[in-house]
Amino acid sequence: MTEVPRPRILVLANQKGGVGKTTTAINLGTALAAVGETVLVIDLDPQGNASTGLGVDRKARKISTYDVLLGESSLAEAIVATAVPRLCIAPSTLDLLGVELQIAGDKDRAFRLKRAIAELAPAERREQIPPFTYVLVDCPPSLNLLTINALAGADSVVVPLQCEFFALEGLSQLLSTVDQVKKTLNPRLTIHGIVLTMFDPRNNLATQVVADVRRFMGDKVYETVIPRNVRVSEAPSYGKPVLLYDLKCSGSQAYLKLATEVIQREKQLRAA
Ligand SMILES: Nc1ncnc2c1ncn2[C@@H]1O[C@H](COP(=O)(O)OP(=O)(O)O)[C@@H](O)[C@H]1O
Numbered sequence: 244m245t246e247v248p249r250p251r252i253l254v255l256a257n258q259k260g261g262v263g264k265t266t267t268a269i270n271l272g273t274a275l276a277a278v279g280e281t282v283l284v285i286d287l288d289p290q291g292n293a294s295t296g297l298g299v300d301r302k303a304r305k306i307s308t309y310d311v312l313l314g315e316s317s318l319a320e321a322i323v324a325t326a327v328p329r330l331c332i333a334p335s336t337l338d339l340l341g342v343e344l345q346i347a348g349d350k351d352r353a354f355r356l357k358r359a360i361a362e363l364a365p366a367e368r369r370e371q372i373p374p375f376t377y378v379l380v381d382c383p384p385s386l387n388l389l390t391i392n393a394l395a396g397a398d399s400v401v402v403p404l405q406c407e408f409f410a411l412e413g414l415s416q417l418l419s420t421v422d423q424v425k426k427t428l429n430p431r432l433t434i435h436g437i438v439l440t441m442f443d444p445r446n447n448l449a450t451q452v453v454a455d456v457r458r459f460m461g462d463k464v465y466e467t468v469i470p471r472n473v474r475v476s477e478a479p480s481y482g483k484p485v486l487l488y489d490l491k492c493s494g495s496q497a498y499l500k501l502a503t504e505v506i507q508r509e510k511q512l513r514a515a
Protein backbone atom coordinates (compact mmCIF):
# COMPACT_ATOMS: atom_id res chain seq x y z
CA MET A 244 0.00 0.00 0.00
CA THR A 245 1.43 3.37 -0.93
CA GLU A 246 1.92 5.80 1.91
CA VAL A 247 -0.48 8.78 1.81
CA PRO A 248 1.55 11.91 2.61
CA ARG A 249 0.44 13.67 5.75
CA PRO A 250 -1.28 17.01 5.18
CA ARG A 251 0.39 20.14 6.49
CA ILE A 252 -1.72 21.34 9.38
CA LEU A 253 -1.77 25.12 9.85
CA VAL A 254 -3.70 26.82 12.62
CA LEU A 255 -5.06 30.37 12.37
CA ALA A 256 -4.73 31.65 15.90
CA ASN A 257 -4.91 34.95 17.72
CA GLN A 258 -6.91 35.43 20.90
CA LYS A 259 -8.02 38.84 19.65
CA GLY A 260 -11.27 38.87 17.74
CA GLY A 261 -11.70 40.66 14.44
CA VAL A 262 -8.09 40.40 13.27
CA GLY A 263 -8.76 38.32 10.15
CA LYS A 264 -8.42 34.68 11.29
CA THR A 265 -11.62 33.50 9.64
CA THR A 266 -11.16 35.65 6.55
CA THR A 267 -7.67 34.20 6.16
CA ALA A 268 -8.85 30.61 6.74
CA ILE A 269 -11.48 31.01 4.01
CA ASN A 270 -9.39 32.89 1.49
CA LEU A 271 -5.97 31.36 2.02
CA GLY A 272 -7.77 28.00 1.81
CA THR A 273 -9.42 29.02 -1.44
CA ALA A 274 -6.18 30.40 -2.86
CA LEU A 275 -4.27 27.22 -1.98
CA ALA A 276 -6.98 25.17 -3.69
CA ALA A 277 -6.85 27.49 -6.70
CA VAL A 278 -3.17 26.74 -7.22
CA GLY A 279 -3.73 22.99 -7.03
CA GLU A 280 -3.59 22.01 -3.36
CA THR A 281 -6.34 19.91 -1.79
CA VAL A 282 -7.54 21.79 1.27
CA LEU A 283 -9.66 21.10 4.32
CA VAL A 284 -10.79 23.98 6.53
CA ILE A 285 -11.75 22.89 10.04
CA ASP A 286 -14.05 25.36 11.76
CA LEU A 287 -13.27 25.33 15.48
CA ASP A 288 -15.07 28.57 16.30
CA PRO A 289 -18.58 28.15 17.77
CA GLN A 290 -19.59 31.26 15.80
CA GLY A 291 -19.19 29.22 12.63
CA ASN A 292 -18.22 32.17 10.45
CA ALA A 293 -15.87 30.11 8.30
CA SER A 294 -18.72 27.67 7.64
CA THR A 295 -21.13 30.47 6.70
CA GLY A 296 -18.49 32.25 4.64
CA LEU A 297 -17.91 29.07 2.64
CA GLY A 298 -21.60 28.71 1.93
CA VAL A 299 -22.57 25.99 4.43
CA ASP A 300 -25.69 27.34 6.08
CA ARG A 301 -26.72 26.30 9.54
CA LYS A 302 -29.41 23.87 8.43
CA ALA A 303 -26.87 21.98 6.34
CA ARG A 304 -24.53 21.36 9.29
CA LYS A 305 -25.67 17.83 10.12
CA ILE A 306 -22.38 16.67 11.57
CA SER A 307 -20.07 19.30 13.00
CA THR A 308 -16.70 19.64 14.69
CA TYR A 309 -18.61 19.38 17.97
CA ASP A 310 -19.54 15.77 17.17
CA VAL A 311 -15.96 15.14 16.09
CA LEU A 312 -14.39 16.50 19.29
CA LEU A 313 -16.83 14.51 21.40
CA GLY A 314 -15.78 11.40 19.49
CA GLU A 315 -19.30 10.75 18.25
CA SER A 316 -18.44 11.20 14.57
CA SER A 317 -15.30 10.94 12.52
CA LEU A 318 -13.81 13.97 10.82
CA ALA A 319 -14.42 12.27 7.46
CA GLU A 320 -18.15 12.19 8.26
CA ALA A 321 -18.23 15.90 9.08
CA ILE A 322 -16.56 17.06 5.86
CA VAL A 323 -18.66 18.76 3.21
CA ALA A 324 -17.67 20.07 -0.21
CA THR A 325 -17.76 23.80 -1.01
CA ALA A 326 -18.29 25.69 -4.26
CA VAL A 327 -14.50 25.81 -4.61
CA PRO A 328 -13.01 22.73 -6.29
CA ARG A 329 -10.56 20.88 -3.98
CA LEU A 330 -11.74 22.85 -0.92
CA CYS A 331 -13.80 21.14 1.79
CA ILE A 332 -14.89 22.21 5.25
CA ALA A 333 -15.74 20.55 8.53
CA PRO A 334 -18.36 23.03 9.80
CA SER A 335 -19.02 24.14 13.37
CA THR A 336 -22.16 24.91 15.30
CA LEU A 337 -22.88 26.80 18.52
CA ASP A 338 -22.78 23.43 20.33
CA LEU A 339 -19.01 23.89 20.38
CA LEU A 340 -19.51 26.43 23.17
CA GLY A 341 -20.26 23.53 25.50
CA VAL A 342 -17.50 21.19 24.45
CA GLU A 343 -14.94 22.55 26.86
CA LEU A 344 -17.04 21.61 29.88
CA GLN A 345 -17.91 18.26 28.40
CA ILE A 346 -14.36 17.09 27.83
CA ALA A 347 -12.51 19.10 30.51
CA GLY A 348 -12.25 16.08 32.80
CA ASP A 349 -10.83 13.73 30.17
CA LYS A 350 -7.15 12.88 30.03
CA ASP A 351 -6.99 13.20 26.25
CA ARG A 352 -8.93 16.50 26.17
CA ALA A 353 -6.18 18.40 24.35
CA PHE A 354 -5.70 15.71 21.70
CA ARG A 355 -9.22 15.25 20.36
CA LEU A 356 -8.56 17.14 17.14
CA LYS A 357 -5.16 15.58 16.63
CA ARG A 358 -6.66 12.11 16.80
CA ALA A 359 -9.49 13.04 14.47
CA ILE A 360 -7.04 14.32 11.86
CA ALA A 361 -4.85 11.23 12.22
CA GLU A 362 -7.87 9.03 11.49
CA LEU A 363 -8.53 10.94 8.29
CA ALA A 364 -5.85 9.24 6.16
CA PRO A 365 -7.25 5.70 6.51
CA ALA A 366 -10.73 7.04 5.69
CA GLU A 367 -9.36 8.77 2.60
CA ARG A 368 -7.82 5.50 1.45
CA ARG A 369 -11.00 3.55 2.15
CA GLU A 370 -13.28 5.97 0.38
CA GLN A 371 -10.75 6.89 -2.26
CA ILE A 372 -11.04 10.60 -1.66
CA PRO A 373 -7.99 12.54 -2.78
CA PRO A 374 -5.84 13.15 0.28
CA PHE A 375 -5.72 16.66 1.68
CA THR A 376 -2.37 18.41 1.31
CA TYR A 377 -3.31 21.29 3.63
CA VAL A 378 -5.55 21.48 6.68
CA LEU A 379 -6.35 24.98 7.97
CA VAL A 380 -7.91 25.26 11.41
CA ASP A 381 -9.91 28.39 12.22
CA CYS A 382 -9.79 29.13 15.96
CA PRO A 383 -12.07 31.11 18.27
CA PRO A 384 -10.81 34.45 19.66
CA SER A 385 -9.57 32.91 22.87
CA LEU A 386 -6.78 30.67 24.14
CA ASN A 387 -9.29 28.10 25.36
CA LEU A 388 -9.35 24.32 25.05
CA LEU A 389 -10.50 24.57 21.42
CA THR A 390 -7.43 26.60 20.47
CA ILE A 391 -5.24 24.28 22.57
CA ASN A 392 -6.65 21.30 20.62
CA ALA A 393 -5.76 23.06 17.39
CA LEU A 394 -2.22 23.86 18.55
CA ALA A 395 -1.66 20.38 19.97
CA GLY A 396 -2.53 18.80 16.63
CA ALA A 397 -0.82 21.23 14.28
CA ASP A 398 2.47 21.56 12.48
CA SER A 399 2.51 25.34 12.46
CA VAL A 400 0.72 28.48 13.51
CA VAL A 401 -0.27 31.32 11.19
CA VAL A 402 -0.94 34.48 13.17
CA PRO A 403 -3.11 37.16 11.57
CA LEU A 404 -2.35 40.62 12.96
CA GLN A 405 -4.51 43.59 12.13
CA CYS A 406 -2.55 46.70 11.10
CA GLU A 407 -3.72 48.88 13.96
CA PHE A 408 -2.16 50.55 16.96
CA PHE A 409 -2.64 47.64 19.37
CA ALA A 410 -1.46 44.97 16.90
CA LEU A 411 1.49 43.84 18.98
CA GLU A 412 -0.44 43.84 22.20
CA GLY A 413 -1.39 40.29 22.98
CA LEU A 414 1.14 38.86 20.54
CA SER A 415 3.58 38.02 23.32
CA GLN A 416 0.85 36.18 25.20
CA LEU A 417 0.05 34.18 22.09
CA LEU A 418 3.72 33.41 21.47
CA SER A 419 4.18 32.25 25.04
CA THR A 420 1.14 29.99 24.75
CA VAL A 421 2.60 28.50 21.58
CA ASP A 422 5.87 27.99 23.45
CA GLN A 423 4.07 26.31 26.32
CA VAL A 424 2.20 23.96 23.98
CA LYS A 425 5.48 23.15 22.26
CA LYS A 426 7.08 22.21 25.58
CA THR A 427 4.22 20.15 26.89
CA LEU A 428 1.86 18.89 24.19
CA ASN A 429 3.42 19.22 20.75
CA PRO A 430 7.22 19.47 20.32
CA ARG A 431 7.01 19.86 16.54
CA LEU A 432 4.90 23.04 16.68
CA THR A 433 6.41 26.06 14.93
CA ILE A 434 5.33 29.57 13.98
CA HIS A 435 4.75 29.47 10.23
CA GLY A 436 4.33 33.19 9.86
CA ILE A 437 2.60 36.38 10.79
CA VAL A 438 0.22 37.84 8.27
CA LEU A 439 -0.57 41.54 8.44
CA THR A 440 -4.21 42.15 7.58
CA MET A 441 -6.55 45.04 6.77
CA PHE A 442 -3.72 47.32 5.76
CA ASP A 443 -4.81 50.79 4.69
CA PRO A 444 -1.98 52.67 2.93
CA ARG A 445 -3.71 56.02 3.51
CA ASN A 446 -3.28 55.54 7.21
CA ASN A 447 0.21 56.59 8.37
CA LEU A 448 -0.23 54.68 11.56
CA ALA A 449 -0.79 51.43 9.65
CA THR A 450 2.51 51.92 7.81
CA GLN A 451 4.22 52.49 11.14
CA VAL A 452 2.63 49.32 12.57
CA VAL A 453 3.88 47.25 9.62
CA ALA A 454 7.41 48.57 10.21
CA ASP A 455 7.20 47.86 13.97
CA VAL A 456 5.94 44.32 13.50
CA ARG A 457 8.67 43.59 10.95
CA ARG A 458 11.31 44.98 13.29
CA PHE A 459 9.99 42.93 16.20
CA MET A 460 9.31 39.65 14.37
CA GLY A 461 11.80 39.79 11.48
CA ASP A 462 11.35 37.30 8.66
CA LYS A 463 8.55 35.52 10.51
CA VAL A 464 6.33 38.17 8.92
CA TYR A 465 5.13 37.22 5.43
CA GLU A 466 6.05 39.67 2.72
CA THR A 467 2.45 39.70 1.54
CA VAL A 468 0.30 42.24 3.36
CA ILE A 469 -3.46 41.86 3.03
CA PRO A 470 -5.04 45.24 2.17
CA ARG A 471 -8.25 46.50 3.66
CA ASN A 472 -10.69 45.89 0.82
CA VAL A 473 -14.44 46.20 0.98
CA ARG A 474 -14.88 43.25 -1.41
CA VAL A 475 -13.25 41.00 1.21
CA SER A 476 -15.83 42.00 3.80
CA GLU A 477 -18.78 41.75 1.38
CA ALA A 478 -18.03 38.25 0.13
CA PRO A 479 -19.11 36.27 3.26
CA SER A 480 -22.66 37.62 3.05
CA TYR A 481 -22.89 35.83 -0.31
CA GLY A 482 -21.45 32.65 1.22
CA LYS A 483 -18.45 33.00 -1.04
CA PRO A 484 -14.71 33.40 -0.65
CA VAL A 485 -13.58 36.73 -2.08
CA LEU A 486 -11.71 34.88 -4.84
CA LEU A 487 -15.05 33.64 -6.21
CA TYR A 488 -16.84 36.90 -5.52
CA ASP A 489 -14.31 39.18 -7.22
CA LEU A 490 -11.10 37.53 -8.38
CA LYS A 491 -9.56 40.76 -9.60
CA CYS A 492 -9.91 42.83 -6.42
CA SER A 493 -6.84 43.64 -4.35
CA GLY A 494 -7.92 41.31 -1.52
CA SER A 495 -8.16 38.27 -3.82
CA GLN A 496 -4.82 39.03 -5.41
CA ALA A 497 -3.19 39.39 -1.99
CA TYR A 498 -4.52 36.03 -0.79
CA LEU A 499 -3.22 34.36 -3.96
CA LYS A 500 0.17 35.88 -3.28
CA LEU A 501 0.03 34.73 0.33
CA ALA A 502 -0.75 31.16 -0.81
CA THR A 503 2.34 31.15 -3.02
CA GLU A 504 4.41 32.39 -0.10
CA VAL A 505 3.01 29.76 2.25
CA ILE A 506 3.83 26.99 -0.23
CA GLN A 507 7.31 28.43 -0.71
CA ARG A 508 7.92 28.43 3.05
CA GLU A 509 6.69 24.85 3.25
CA LYS A 510 9.24 23.80 0.65
CA GLN A 511 12.01 25.51 2.60
CA LEU A 512 10.86 23.90 5.85
CA ARG A 513 10.81 20.47 4.24
CA ALA A 514 14.22 20.93 2.68
CA ALA A 515 15.71 22.07 6.00
N1 LIG B 1 -8.78 42.55 4.22
C1 LIG B 1 -9.97 42.92 4.71
N2 LIG B 1 -10.59 44.01 4.22
C2 LIG B 1 -11.78 44.40 4.72
N3 LIG B 1 -12.43 43.79 5.71
C3 LIG B 1 -11.85 42.69 6.25
C4 LIG B 1 -10.60 42.20 5.79
N4 LIG B 1 -10.27 41.11 6.52
C5 LIG B 1 -11.28 40.93 7.39
N5 LIG B 1 -12.23 41.86 7.25
C6 LIG B 1 -13.47 42.00 8.02
O1 LIG B 1 -13.12 42.22 9.38
C7 LIG B 1 -14.00 41.51 10.24
C8 LIG B 1 -13.20 40.57 11.13
O2 LIG B 1 -12.56 39.58 10.34
P1 LIG B 1 -12.54 38.05 10.76
O3 LIG B 1 -11.80 37.31 9.71
O4 LIG B 1 -13.93 37.57 11.05
O5 LIG B 1 -11.70 38.09 12.09
P2 LIG B 1 -11.53 36.99 13.25
O6 LIG B 1 -11.84 35.65 12.67
O7 LIG B 1 -10.08 37.12 13.67
O8 LIG B 1 -12.45 37.37 14.35
C9 LIG B 1 -14.99 40.78 9.35
O9 LIG B 1 -16.14 41.56 9.24
C10 LIG B 1 -14.27 40.72 8.01
O10 LIG B 1 -15.17 40.68 6.92
Ligand SMILES: [Mg+2]
Nearest residue numbers: 264265288292
Ligand atom coordinates in the same frame (compact mmCIF):
# COMPACT_ATOMS: atom_id res chain seq x y z
MG1 LIG C 1 -13.24 34.24 13.36
